[in-house]
Amino acid sequence: MFDQLVIDALDFVRSGKSLQGNVPLLNLERLRDYLTNSAGELAYLVTGLLDERDRPLLKMSVNGIIDLSCQRCLEKIEYTLDVKTALLLARNEDELSRYDEDMFVDAIYASNELDILALIEDEVILSLPVSPRHEDTAGCHPSTGTGIHEAAVKEHPFTVLASLKQSH
Numbered sequence: 001m002f003d004q005l006v007i008d009a010l011d012f013v014r015s016g017k018s019l020q021g022n023v024p025l026l027n028l029e030r031l032r033d034y035l036t037n038s039a040g041e042l043a044y045l046v047t048g049l050l051d052e053r054d055r056p057l058l059k060m061s062v063n064g065i066i067d068l069s070c071q072r073c074l075e076k077i078e079y080t081l082d083v084k085t086a087l088l089l090a091r092n093e094d095e096l097s098r099y100d101e102d103m104f105v106d107a108i109y110a111s112n113e114l115d116i117l118a119l120i121e122d123e124v125i126l127s128l129p130v131s132p133r134h135e136d137t138a139g140c141h142p143s144t145g146t147g148i149h150e151a152a153v154k155e156h157p158f159t160v161l162a163s164l165k166q167s168h
């Protein structure tokens with residue numbers, strides 16, 4: 001089984017650590033709700049550092065290919081994830097609310113038991129398109145199919161009527 005990945009956030013930054021690895025999509029239960037299949041994995045890199053104002057920061061990047069479901073035809077869309085984010089680590093509630101007011105930064109509470117995989121999953125879900133669709137409408141198979149089906153239904157009574165008239 002896959003272990004949880006828990007770090008002491010400030011200690012991670014203080015010692016300039018970084019974590020790199022792969023996480024199977026199967027282990028990301030919340031993300032799986034958005035996927036048409038959960039085969040494959042995501043590659044991640046998390047680095048602890050201080051920003052230009054000496055504030056503790058976690059830099060994170062997540063890459064991989066996932067299958068989202070098209071909102072028009074519900075078939076799969078291959079989506080390339082390329083998430084890059086930087087999160088300031090707030091050392092207390094005051095700091096956190098101050099960071100939250102700043103629209104240019106993202107911040108989280110600097111927990112000493114920070115669940116890295118949950119954080120990765122959060123950031124990936126936030127980065128997903130709200131309403132994924134095939135860019136090319138021709139890629140939406142069922143909607144093309146419905147079009148043909150409707151045409152056939154409409155044509156049918158007319159053809160029958162036409163042949164009745166002819167027989168008279």
Ligand SMILES: [Zn+2]
Pocket residue numbers: 070071072073074075133134139140141
């Ligand atoms: Zn589609």
